[in-house]
Amino acid sequence: MTTKRLELQANLIRQDIIKMLLEAGSGHSAGPLGMADIFTALYFEILNIDPKKPDWSDRDRLVLSCGHICPVLYASLAHRGYFPVEELMTLRKFGTRLHGHPHNLALPGIENSSGPLGQGLSQAIGMALTAKLDNKKWRTYAVLSDGEHDEGQTWEAIMFAGKNELHNLTTVIDRNNIQIDGFTEDVMPLEPLADKYRSFNWHVLEIDGHNFEDIIAAFRHAKAVFEKPTVIIAHTIPGKGVDFMENDYHWHGKPPKSDEAKLALKELRTLRGKITSEHE
Amino acid sequence: MSKFLVPLHHESFEQIAPRDGFGQGLLELGKSNPNVVALCGDLVESIRVQAFAEAYPERYFEMGVAEQNMAGVAAGLALSGKIPFTSSYAVFSPGRNWDQTRVSICYSKANVKIVGAHAGISVGPDGATHQALEDVAITRVLPNMLVVVPTDSVEAKKATIAISKHIGPCYIRFGREKTPVITKEETPFELGKALPIRAGDDVTIIANGQMVYRSMMAAKELEGKVSVGVLNMHTVKPIDAKAIIDVAKETNAIVTAEEHQIIGGLGSAVTEVLADHYPVPIERIGVLDTFGESGKPDELMEHYHLGVSDIVHAVERVVRRKNAS
Numbered sequence: 130m131t132t133k134r135l136e137l138q139a140n141l142i143r144q145d146i147i148k149m150l151l152e153a154g155s156g157h158s159a160g161p162l163g164m165a166d167i168f169t170a171l172y173f174e175i176l177n178i179d180p181k182k183p184d185w186s187d188r189d190r191l192v193l194s195c196g197h198i199c200p201v202l203y204a205s206l207a208h209r210g211y212f213p214v215e216e217l218m219t220l221r222k223f224g225t226r227l228h229g230h231p232h233n234l235a236l237p238g239i240e241n242s243s244g245p246l247g248q249g250l251s252q253a254i255g256m257a258l259t260a261k262l263d264n265k266k267w268r269t270y271a272v273l274s275d276g277e278h279d280e281g282q283t284w285e286a287i288m289f290a291g292k293n294e295l296h297n298l299t300t301v302i303d304r305n306n307i308q309i310d311g312f313t314e315d316v317m318p319l320e321p322l323a324d325k326y327r328s329f330n331w332h333v334l335e336i337d338g339h340n341f342e343d344i345i346a347a348f349r350h351a352k353a354v355f356e357k358p359t360v361i362i363a364h365t366i367p368g369k370g371v372d373f374m375e376n377d378y379h380w381h382g383k384p385p386k387s388d389e390a391k392l393a394l395k396e397l398r399t400l401r402g403k404i405t406s407e408h409e
Numbered sequence: 410m411s412k413f414l415v416p417l418h419h420e421s422f423e424q425i426a427p428r429d430g431f432g433q434g435l436l437e438l439g440k441s442n443p444n445v446v447a448l449c450g451d452l453v454e455s456i457r458v459q460a461f462a463e464a465y466p467e468r469y470f471e472m473g474v475a476e477q478n479m480a481g482v483a484a485g486l487a488l489s490g491k492i493p494f495t496s497s498y499a500v501f502s503p504g505r506n507w508d509q510t511r512v513s514i515c516y517s518k519a520n521v522k523i524v525g526a527h528a529g530i531s532v533g534p535d536g537a538t539h540q541a542l543e544d545v546a547i548t549r550v551l552p553n554m555l556v557v558v559p560t561d562s563v564e565a566k567k568a569t570i571a572i573s574k575h576i577g578p579c580y581i582r583f584g585r586e587k588t589p590v591i592t593k594e595e596t597p598f599e600l601g602k603a604l605p606i607r608a609g610d611d612v613t614i615i616a617n618g619q620m621v622y623r624s625m626m627a628a629k630e631l632e633g634k635v636s637v638g639v640l641n642m643h644t645v646k647p648i649d650a651k652a653i654i655d656v657a658k659e660t661n662a663i664v665t666a667e668e669h670q671i672i673g674g675l676g677s678a679v680t681e682v683l684a685d686h687y688p689v690p691i692e693r694i695g696v697l698d699t700f701g702e703s704g705k706p707d708e709l710m711e712h713y714h715l716g717v718s719d720i721v722h723a724v725e726r727v728v729r730r731k732n733a734s
Contacts, residue, residue, distance in 0.1 A: 247477075251482045251509070254478075281477065
C-alpha cells in the first residue's frame with residue numbers, strides 16, 4: 130500500500146474508533162487513536178496473515194499486551210476482513226464478540242487474552258520460542274504500552290528475551306507518555322527507556338509513530354537484526370487526529386460524548402478542515 | 410489390612426518422593442511427545458526436571474526466578490502448539506503468578522501444565538513462607554482448570570503423563586518428602602475418577618496426596634470397631650461427584666483428609682457435592698486456617714492435626730454424629 134492509502138485507511142480506523150466508543154459508552158479513547166497508524170501499518174503492510182485463514186499455522190502473530198486499546202485492534206481486524214465492519218458497533222455490549230478487553234477465543238484474529246497489564250510480552254516470547262523450536266519463519270509482534278513497564282513481569286520478560294536472543298520477536302512500545310494518573314514520568318519515571326532496553330541486550334529503534342515511512346522502515350529493519358530482539362519505541366500522540374484529545378491524559382480512560390464524537394468525526398473526515406466535508 | 414479394592418503395595422511400603430515420579434513421567438513424555446517442553450524457575454534439580462533438561466536441552470527453558478514470566482511464556486508456547494510444563498514450588502507457582510495463571514492460561518484455555526512442588530506443611534524446616542497450603546483453593550476456583558493431587562510417586566508419574574493428554578490447563582501438586590508408595594504400576598488411574606482403596610460400611614474417608622496413606626493407617630487402627638472405607642480423590646477438579654455420592658449413600662458418614670488449608674480444598678469440594686446432592690455428616694481434616702512454622706515434617710503433621718490419630722478421632726466424631734441423627 131502507498132503511504133497515502135495507509136494514511137486514509139488509518140483515518141477510517143480512527144473514525145470507527147470514535148463511533149465504537151460513542152456507541153459503547155465506555156472504554157479508552159487516547160490509546161487507540163494514538164496507535165491507529167502503527168496498527169494500520171501492521172495489518173495492511175507488515176503482518177504475513179490471511180483473514181480467510183485466521184488459524185493458518187505459519188501466520189505472523191500479533192500479541193496485544195495493553196488490552197485496553199483493543200478498539201484499534203478490533204477496527205483494524207474488521208477493516209482487514211476478519212469480520213464485518215458493522216460488528217464493531219457491538220463493542221462492550223452483552224452478547225458481543227468484542228469484549229472490553231480482547232479474548233483469544235471470542236473473535237478470529239485475536240492471538241491472546243489481555244487486560245491486566247504486563248502479561249503480553251511473556252506470551253509473545255512463548256510464541257517466538259515455538260517458531261524457533263520448529264524452525265519456522267513466522268514472526269511474533271508484541272504491542273506494549275509505556276505505562277505497563279511499571280509491571281515487574283514486563284522486565285522479567287525483557288530479561289528473558291534478551292538472554293535468548295529472540296530475533297524473531299519485534300516489540301512496539303506505544304510511547305505516548307500518559308497513563309491513568311498522569312504523565313508517565315510523574316507517575317513512575319521510565320527514562321532512559323532506550324538505554325534500559327539496550328542494557329538488557331535488545332536492539333532499539335526510536336521512531337515517530339505517526340510517520341508511515343518511519344514505521345514501515347523500522348519493522349523491516351527489525352527483520353534484518355539476527356542477534357537480538359528488537360524494540361521499536363514509537364513516539365505517539367495520545368488521541369492523535371482529534372485536536373481536543375491530543376496529549377490530554379484525561380482522555381486515557383473515557384469515551385467521547387455525543388457532541389464530542391460529532392466534533393471528532395468532523396475533524397477526521399475533513400482532515401482538520403483541509404477538505405470540505407460533503408456531510409456539512 | 411482388609412478389603413483392598415485395587416492392586417496395592419501393602420507388605421512394606423517403599424518411601425519415594427512424588428517429585429521423582431513426576432521427573433520420570435516428564436522424561437518419558439520427552440521421548441513420546443516432541444511437543445512437550447519444560448520450563449523451570451531456577452529449581453531444576455529440586456523438582457526433578459534435570460533428566461528432561463539433559464535429554465532434551467533444546468526443549469528445556471531455564472526461566473530464572475521469574476514465575477510470572479514463566480506462566481506467560483508457557484501460555485504463548487501453548488497457544489502456538491506446544492505442551493509446556495512449568496515447574497516451581499507451589500507457593501510461587503501458582504502462588505505468586507495467580508493473575509497470569511488466571512488470564513494468560515485459564516481464560517485463554519492455554520494448554521499449560523503447572524507443576525507445584527514442595528506443597529503442604531511437610532516441607533518442614535523452611536517454614537510458613539514455603540508451605541503451600543492454599544494452592545488447591547486458588548487453582549480449583551479457576552474456570553477451565555484441572556487440579557490433581559497424586560498420592561505417591563507411582564501415581565505422580567501416571568498423573569504427569571495423563572495431564573499431557575488432557576487438552577487444557579492443569580495443575581498438579583505434590584510435597585517434598587519421601588512418602589509411602591501405596592499404588593502399583595497396574596493400579597488404575599484415570600483423571601477425574603476417584604480410586605477406591607478399601608471398602609467400609611460405617612464411614613468413608615476421602616483423601617488425597619500423602620493423606621491417603623494416613624487414612625489407610627487410621628482405617629487399620631479402627632478395624633474391629635468401625636468399618637472404614639478409603640477413597641483416593643486424586644483429582645480435585647473436576648471432582649468425581651458420583652463416587653462421593655455413592656460412598657455417602659453406602660456409609661452415610663464422610664471424613665475428608667488433605668494436606669492443605671481446611672478452606673477451599675478437597676474438603677470444601679466434597680462438602681459442596683454432598684450439600685448439593687446428598688447431605689450426610691462430614692468431618693474435615695486440614696490445616697485449621699492458620700500459617701505453619703518451621704519443624705520436622707512429622708512434628709508439623711502432628712501439631713497441625715494431620716496425623717493418623719487426628720483422622721481416627723474425626724472418624725469417631727462423624728460416627729457419633731451419624732448415630733445421633
